Amino acid sequence: MTTVAFLGLGIMGLPMATNLVSAGFDVVGHNRSKGKADALAERGGRAAGSVAEAVRDADVVVTMLPDSPDVEQVLAGTDGVFAHAGAGTLVIDASTIRPDVSRELAAAGAERGLRVLDAPVSGGEKGAVDGTLSIMVGGSPEDVEAARPVLDAVGKTVVHVGPAGSGQTVKAANQLIVAGTIELVAEAIVFLEAHGVDTDAAVRVLAGGLAGNAILERKAAGMLARDFTPGFRLALHHKDLGIATAAAREAGVVIPLGAAVSQLVAAMVARGDGGLDHSGLLALVEQLSGRA
Incomplete structure (x- = not known):
């Protein structure tokens, strides 16, 4: 079973993580407010108390966070994903952030042996709940194909639109x-x-x-x-x-x-x-x- 760490369980993140559970993934969730992670656990996922705990054994990491500084901190911060995820881990940022920041994070992740995609979504809360999001993905073709089972579980329209930053x-x-x-x-x-x-x-x-x-x-x-x-x-x-x-x-x-x-x-x-x-x-x- 593929283990997915899901970081950011807000209006969009929690239903997306829930759909991954329903699709058969082992989902470990972390959120700044613990109640959201507990809500995921009640839906069949697992709650993690920190980013490190969530990503340590993950095959895929998905982030759904409010803004560029949040994503930079969670991915590249001193105690973030890049510091704890294993080499080869697929990192999918579903947040909406600046394209230049996405490009920088993809390069930084690659230096650590991680495969980073920017995959922002459209469709709002209803699309997240129904699993019908439109997902625009930036990154290498090979990594996009590797991510497709995860993306298909939360979206209806998944399109590779170009290299890193293109999704944003x-x-x-x-x-x-x-x-x-x-x-x-x-x-x-x-x-x-x-x-x-x-x-x-x-x-x-x-x-x-x-x-x-x-x-x-x-x-x-x-x-x-x-x-x-x-x-x-x-x-x-x-x-x-x-x-x-x-x-x-x-x-x-x-x-x-x-x-x-x-x-x-x-x-x-x-x-x-x-x-x-x-x-x-x-x-x-x-x-x-x-x-x-």
Whole structure:
């Protein structure tokens, strides 16, 4: 049985680790808050009290952490994965971090005989629970193939997109599209409501035409009900858009619409709404329209 160490058991990590247990992997989980590791143990996994304990006998290590500094600390810190994992261990970072950091970590891992992939995911909490995530993977073709059984257990669409850091670059593009689409759906809903249109009916017909998109399918009902229970928090999308805008600047690419939505998300976070689901952009559109 393949042993998988899973580090980071939050909104996304815990259901992903649970799906690995269901797929027959021996999963050892570690999280900064012990309760999450205990929750994994209740679902058939095992709880570890430290990174070292989790990765010591692991064949594969998966990390799902909030930001670049967290991943750097857990992987390359003095008591991190690189210091304790055995040579040949496959390290899959499913977090969303800066592409340059992913490239640096892949190189550092290779120096220690480890095979490091960046494999950020898209699909939100529901995708993590259902095992239907879209996974964009950066790294060598051989390592991607070796990781495929693990990735297939948590995702529905698993695509190798290039060398180290490429997965994070594609994820940045994903987050640009998602944020822009949420903003336009929010504007459309406020627009429709202002005209007294049956919004449920409007969403159904819009979803069936060229305007159809995953945000209308998955988020519109909650937006209409003003239910912004977080599946993916605005604070995290704010972080991701910072990655995208920085990477665009580095490449000399202009992203005017992306930059505008990034500022709207930043405004939500600045006023204390970072804990809302990213569909909470609707609340800002309402306020700017004088309809809050």
